Amino acid sequence: MTDRTLHLPVAAQPSVESLVDLARLGEDCGYERAWLPETWGRDAVTVLTRIAAETDEIGIGPSIANVYSRSPALLAQTAVTLQEVADGRLRMGIGPSGPAVVEGWHGIDFDRPLRRTREYLDVMRAAMSGETLNYDGQIFSLAGFRLRCDPPEEPVPIDAAGMGPKSVELAGRFADGWHATVFTPEGLEERLDDLRRGIDLGDRDPDEVRTTLSLTACALEDGERARELCRQHLAFYVGAMGTYYRESLARQGYEEEANAIAAAWASGDQEKALDLIPEALLDDLGAAGTPERAREELRKFEEIDGLDAIAVGFPRGASPAEVEETIEALAPDR
Template sequence: MTVRDIYLPVAAQPSVDALVGMSQLAEDAGYERVWLPETWGRDAVTTLTSIAEHTDGVGIGTSVMNVYFRSPTLIGQTAVTLQEVSEGRLRMGVGPSGPIVIEGWHGVDFERPLRRTRETIEVVKQVLDGETVNYDGDIFQLSGFRLRCDPPDPVPPVDAGGLGPKSVELAGRFADGWHALLMTRAGLRDRLEDFEGGTALGDRNREDQRVTLSLPCCALDDRERARDLTRQHVAFYIGGMGTYYRDALARQGYEDTAYEVAEKWASGEQAAATDAIGDDLLDAIAVAGTPEECREQIGRFESLSGVDALNVSFPRAAERDDIEATIDVLAP
């Protein structure tokens, strides 16, 4: 059965209390988990701690915490702490992000993202086991660390984000799940083959792993506003967040559109970049329109074989009323 989660917005939110309120609304509406990324908004750890303290049953998760800003050992400690304060409701998501974020915003070299992600996952799992961490990797050489508190029970799963074939294979091989974003149905099927190939290489049990697909969603009575907000959001990711989303879209059969959007965005023509997102592409990777349309659209994504959870996310320019309306319309 495909479950529904919420991907909390990071842009232009007025307060931590607002994010807590959205999480409480999601809990009351029956969503399984709320995820929070770390980009240019509030840090995930402090915010998720507050959410955990003000909710009772909804799961929490990082999607994704990048592997460059914290050491793998500290990420493991963070997972231990979040699992404790949430009383066992954590699912940890990690990933490399991209060079715009890592180098441009934080001044850290974006080197060997796949290897760094793999080694981070392996070290985090050692920390979570509660045993002494001894690790001899290509990037990290660690010895002697051991938790001075009880290890978590249950141990939280550790997922990985990824867009390309190799990163998705890595998630299948070493992580407990994969987080997918801006995927068409056909593109997702291709990447699921990579994920399941990694599962086989790692001798993992696919039934113990979770694939989570994030969908930009906006369900409003004002159909055009819903679709315009979502179209702007997609254009921003393709044009304003480096080459990863552009290239991922190109691999899925939208190469001309992906490069047109990226070129127009880079030239300062953001309105033209947004207009280049046609209805066919919008409907292929997002859920946007009237409440009735959106319920039908999300049902088509739920029918995809191999997807375990749908993550309802929101356009970056959506206002709180838009977000809360969409949470209500798309409640499980």
């Protein structure tokens, strides 16, 4: 059975408390975990700390913390501390993000993202174990670090995000799970083959590697409004967030549409970019419409063999009330 989790809104919210309220609502509605993105708004660590303090059962985690803006030792310390605050409910999500974020916002060269992710996994696990850290990698050479607190009683699982074949293979080989985003059902199944190849290369138990898909969803009584919000969200990610999403869609059979959307956005014609998104693409990448239609679209992803959890996400333009309506409409018990 595929679990349902929440991918809290990537768009700016009125306050930290509003994000805490959404996590509380998710807990009340039976969602297993609240994932929090970290982009250009509030940092994930502070908000997750508040969520952990104000909830009792729902799991928490960043999706994702990028592997450039914090050192691996610092991220390990952060994970240990969050695990303590959350009474064992933390699951980390890490990944390279992309050049637009890493270079444009943080001023760091987007160098060897796969190797960097691999070394972050190694260093974080060693640091969180409580043993003295001695590590000699291609990127990091570290010695002498040791926690000045007890390691967590419940080890912190670390998932890796990725969109391309090699990054997904890496997740299968070295991480505790894979975070997927912007995938069609067919595209996800193809990448799951890469994940299984990584699991085989790492000689690992497939049951120990968890797959989570972040899926943009909007379930409103005004179904057309829901679909328009998701269309705006998709156009923004394809047009404004670098090449990763466009290249991923191209690999999934939507190369012509992805390039046309990006070109229209780059020329300043956002309305044209929206018009270039066909209904089939909207249905292939999310669950949008009336509650009945959104639940039906969600089910086709839940039926994919090898997908363990769907993280219900929300379009950028959705109001807090529309986010709440969607959380309630797509609750696991509905």
